[in-house]
Amino acid sequence: MRDISIIGIGQTPVGEHWGRSLRHLAYDALHLAMKDAGTERVDALYVGNMLSGEISGQAHIGPLIADFAGLRGIEAVKIEAACASGAAAFRQGVIGVASGYQDVVAVVGVEKMTDDVGSRLTAGLASAADADYETVHGVTFVALNALIMQRYMHEYGLSKGDFANFSVNAHANGANNPNAMFRRAISKETFMRAGVVANPVSLFDASPMADGAAAAIICPTRLAREYTDKAVHVLASAIATDSLAVHDRKNPLWLQAAEDSAHTAYRQAKITPAELDFFELHDAFTIMAALSLEAAGFAKAGQGTRLAVNGDIALDGKLPIATMGGLKARGHPVGATGMYQIVEAALQLRGEAGKNQLPHARLGMTQNIGGSGATIGTHIFKSSE
Amino acid sequence: MTVEIARHWRLNSQRYSLIGEECPACHYKIFPPRDVCPHCAEEAGPEFHFSGNGTVFSHTTVHTPPEGFEAQSPYTVALVKLDEGPMITAQLTDVDNGAVEIGLPVEMVTRKLAEQGDEGLILYGYKFRPQMAMA
Numbered sequence: 001m002r003d004i005s006i007i008g009i010g011q012t013p014v015g016e017h018w019g020r021s022l023r024h025l026a027y028d029a030l031h032l033a034m035k036d037a038g039t040e041r042v043d044a045l046y047v048g049n050m051l052s053g054e055i056s057g058q059a060h061i062g063p064l065i066a067d068f069a070g071l072r073g074i075e076a077v078k079i080e081a082a083c084a085s086g087a088a089a090f091r092q093g094v095i096g097v098a099s100g101y102q103d104v105v106a107v108v109g110v111e112k113m114t115d116d117v118g119s120r121l122t123a124g125l126a127s128a129a130d131a132d133y134e135t136v137h138g139v140t141f142v143a144l145n146a147l148i149m150q151r152y153m154h155e156y157g158l159s160k161g162d163f164a165n166f167s168v169n170a171h172a173n174g175a176n177n178p179n180a181m182f183r184r185a186i187s188k189e190t191f192m193r194a195g196v197v198a199n200p201v202s203l204f205d206a207s208p209m210a211d212g213a214a215a216a217i218i219c220p221t222r223l224a225r226e227y228t229d230k231a232v233h234v235l236a237s238a239i240a241t242d243s244l245a246v247h248d249r250k251n252p253l254w255l256q257a258a259e260d261s262a263h264t265a266y267r268q269a270k271i272t273p274a275e276l277d278f279f280e281l282h283d284a285f286t287i288m289a290a291l292s293l294e295a296a297g298f299a300k301a302g303q304g305t306r307l308a309v310n311g312d313i314a315l316d317g318k319l320p321i322a323t324m325g326g327l328k329a330r331g332h333p334v335g336a337t338g339m340y341q342i343v344e345a346a347l348q349l350r351g352e353a354g355k356n357q358l359p360h361a362r363l364g365m366t367q368n369i370g371g372s373g374a375t376i377g378t379h380i381f382k383s384s385e
Numbered sequence: 386m387t388v389e390i391a392r393h394w395r396l397n398s399q400r401y402s403l404i405g406e407e408c409p410a411c412h413y414k415i416f417p418p419r420d421v422c423p424h425c426a427e428e429a430g431p432e433f434h435f436s437g438n439g440t441v442f443s444h445t446t447v448h449t450p451p452e453g454f455e456a457q458s459p460y461t462v463a464l465v466k467l468d469e470g471p472m473i474t475a476q477l478t479d480v481d482n483g484a485v486e487i488g489l490p491v492e493m494v495t496r497k498l499a500e501q502g503d504e505g506l507i508l509y510g511y512k513f514r515p516q517m518a519m520a
Binding site: 119120122123126130132133134135136137138139140142143146147148150151154196197198199200201243245246247248252 | 498
């Protein structure tokens with residue numbers, strides 16, 4: 001297997017892009033990433049996307065986007081793993097380059113969500129859950145997270161306020177990210193006052209749906225210097241799965257696929273969790289942030305919120321998370337989110353994170369969660385020094 | 386829409402009667418039925434009829450429903466731990482939204498699950514209500 005580096009990154013602002021369609025958004029991010037890498041050709045394109053068929057009536061977007069981006073003829077395919085589509089697509093790129101089948105590969109995560117609204121969009125998202133045994137009962141994604149959070153608070157004796165700092169931290173960081181959907185800090189009081197969406201999940205526990213695209217260009221590390229002097233090394237790439245339905249999990253309060261993929265990634269990177277300088281986790285809901293921290297080895301079961309309460313997750317804390325706003329403030333264009341996490345990790349490791357730049361960003365991890373935890377992809381990256 | 390008939394018809398015994406399986410190797414009670422036991426990975430076994438009794442493991446109230454559930458909103462959904470072991474997702478009925486406690490004993494009833502518009506299917510299946518002896 002060959003070592004791999006990221007040689008180019010690009011992203012569109014996350015938000016409501018009424019004038020840009022799926023193919024335009026994907027091109028915008030791809031174009032920026034290819035310009036950043038200084039290349040006009042790639043051997044293959046992997047597209048992370050969940051809902052193109054449901055929302056845009058468009059399947060088969062691999063060739064569509066390749067052609068639209070001036071790459072007609074190359075191998076191009078869509079990778080779908082619900083909200084983990086971004087990480088899953090990136091991993092396909094890694095496999096392609098590591099195997100030697102491809103040298104320079106583009107990965108783009110793209111989601112166009114605002115072309116549908118309301119109950120149809122809710123139903124589209126819910127299609128990531130078990131259609132026959134979850135969604136048929138009217139369960140939504142908010143509801144699945146609410147069911148997990150309700151039981152979690154009950155078992156560990158927690159209150160709403162214990163989760164506040166996940167949201168406060170994300171919004172504080174998002175305020176300095178020009179590509180974030182929400183760019184205003186919020187107070188704990190604002191969090192506590194927010195309207196309930198599905199008890200105990202309130203508006204400020206939940207990430208916003210949005211349009212967006214983010215892309216990266218990767219190649220073998222030994223070729224990276226031909227393109228850039230700020231390559232970011234891919235130290236680990238792992239995906240694990242769990243039962244699709246929450247009710248089928250051995251422990252609905254534990255993200256087994258997060259633990260499995262994180263531990264595989266630690267082994268590949270030959271590091272311990274304590275060596276990581278930051279962690280771009282999947283805070284689609286505050287409960288997911290807590291569970292991700294626990295499963296990745298930063299807290300014992302039931303203690304994930306403590307890292308938020310005591311400030312460990314802040315930019316100047318022991319383990320900064322959501323350094324560019326996370327899903328909560330940057331926004332959650334579902335199939336693109338995993339690639340936003342990777343692009344943001346690369347920005348930190350290249351020293352280009354602006355006001356949110358961490359002073360010691362050498363090792364960073366991203367974790368992208370599909371559905372309520374059935375597909376989880378973990379990647380570890382290292383700066384070129 | 387009519388092509389969906391078979392998709393739902395084939396689940397009738399689960400939706401109407403909570404029929405699952407018992408693993409012949411480890412005797413784990415399985416719902417919904419599978420081809421392979423989720424506990425020991427042996428081939429799953431003969432039919433098993435669940436009692437329909439269980440307790441609420443967790444619950445929430447849905448205010449922003451997906452397509453097909455608008456008429457019922459708001460409604461309470463729950464993870465129900467069946468007495469025989471497995472957990473299932475279902476709506477709670479005959480309860481006030483928000484007035485449910487974790488641990489509440491519940492029993493299965495058959496209710497309308499969803500309506501697929503004026504010309505689509507009307508789906509029926511299991512929901513759970515507080516056990517009558519408790520009410």
